[in-house]
Amino acid sequence: MKYLTEFRNGEIARAMAREIDAITTRPCKIMEVCGGQTHSIIKNGIDQMLPAEIEMIHGPGCPVCVTPLDLIDKALAIAAQPGVIFCSFGDMLRVPGTAGDLFQVKGSGGDVRVVYSPLDAVELAEKYPDRQVVFFGVGFETTAPANAMSVHLAKRRGLKNFSMLVSHVLVPPAIEAIMSSPGNHVQAFLAAGHVCSVMGYWEYPPIADKFQIPIVVTGFEPLDLLDGIRRAVTQLERGEHRVENAYERIVSFAGNLEAQRVLAEVFEVTDRAWRGIGVIPRSGWRLNARYRDFDAEERFNISGIHTVESPLCHAGDVLRGAIKPAACPAFGKECTPRHPLGATMVSSEGACAAYFNYGRFLSVDQLAGASHA
């Protein structure tokens, strides 16, 4: 796996940072859409390498963070039912619902299991025919093909005890929503490389045209990110607004056609509520009529959900890029990874968690001692 070394080469990174510094003549605000990119930027200190004119704004691309509270509450209610095996990716377990999280449901006797693939949940359904197996299908376009495939397989195998609680969200409508929001100051986007590996980037040229913004498909390693930033800055300096692909080793214009075929077979576009942001029209997927029987919301018919968000949590402002995590009054005080008020403090991809975990509650001066030796 050469990317572990080649795309993390410190010398090349510093040279690229110098190059970016040389071409930057004016302030610019660039949003990286994906939470994985946010973490890589903060973990590696990419933002510290950039000239002061460039501000990286962290986007809403953390699937855990934007999953709406009422769906989390539904997950908690379903997982607590006797006879249910509730399967989820690991980082959903600690996301706070209105009253507790999946870890607490598990501790109280709920059968909550961490799986690495939704196909594992399908296998569980086959293994335990007298149990209801529910998979929490969250994520962007990246995780959607495997989730679609698992529902497809469950149908083909005639499994009556498998269902999926779906909360899929889509990147292009989110970019449009951010660009259309009043007070927006994002001038360029780094599109999420993994999302584009599935979907390609044919959806982006109309957005770049409409809002006159550069969009650069970008990867996750330090050199990928610096390359994406360099291309975005170059376009901004030249007054251009094109879609560029800085992740050619993974992403093609058309994307993964087979994955897109499975997605079209299983899902249909729907309006989705994004936690902290609100409803964005046509911004998500749900199971279509052919697969509606596998929709956990239909099967379990959970009612009486009354969600209450913490009034202290500013996750919505963070997800829109309106404020940096450390600017939230609750950051590091009422809200920490141990007692998260919002999902952005929980997920491994949440911006607040990135800032907290990598010590962005300390000033650079406090850390400066570290660079003496």
Next chain:
Amino acid sequence: MPEALIHVQPDFANWTCPLPLADYPTIVMGHGGGGKLGNELVEHLFLPAFRNAALAHLGDAAVLELAAGRIAMSTDSFVVQPLFFPGGNIGALAVNGTVNDLAVSGATPKFLSASFILEEGFPIAQLAAIVEAMAAAARAAGVQIVTGDTKVVERGHGDGCYINTAGVGAMRSGIQIGPQCAEPGDAILVSGTLGDHGMAIMSVREGLEFESQIRSDCAALNGLIANVLDAAGPSVHAMRDPTRGGLASTLNEIAQASGVGIVLQEKSLPVRTEVQSACELLGFDPVYVANEGKAVFFVAPEAASRVLEVLRAHPLGRDAARIGYVTADHKGILVARTAMGANRVIPIQIGEQLPRIC
């Protein structure tokens, strides 16, 4: 217990347990009942495997000889799943874990106790393999298992086999070692690659297959540590085995206990490629992943090269590396210098690392 019974199969190499336990191929409630079945376990399993003079008396307590001076005592319980994993099993882990806790405290490990909590229905053959591994680990570490206990819980009330070990060791003289003793300027060394145990367990537990199998580093470190202390004892200020919570937790604890800052050079951290790859896949950071055969040393800077040499000369220390230093700045905080040249704080984790979505 008549002495003769202990020598039923005196040669451990030719030991053919679980005869006559074969009447019951699995653990039944009676094995913990203090009656004949329990005695059979002792006679035919534990005694032949662990045999030593102190154990042979089968008294209510082992009576031991220790030289005058300070002793160290430690205990740990082991509940790992799966019980058998690449590079070790719960038995080896239970012995090495307590041996290592004593060794990093500056003691020479001498005697261990071993208590088993077995679930009804647990295969005797598996228990025999675990006990055999404990005996082998004890021999390798030069310690004796001198007392023990077995309890059986009903099916569904345990997870096959839990083991508790406690140990005592004789404190070495002429050393002053503790988590509160790290000093600004100290060099930080680690005895080998990080994260092997945690990722080995993770890969078996979750059925993840990687190009090459990741093996646990489960090993007794008392030999390696003795070499270091023989060579540079007074220069060693702190030692720890970074088990649960990994290197990051250990270093944070020492930074806080000593009231100093710690700087890690991320580039210098020894991590196997397969472990790094598995961590990338799951979104883990190897600095938080458990080790079971590694030690971290805080040593005076002038002794660092000597200690590194001693570590690398030992089979368990071949991949030893100098990974950072202690500073008077940012007290209580662990800061990593990234390969990019930037700084980031490495805090203590809240709970377990959680596999990410994508």
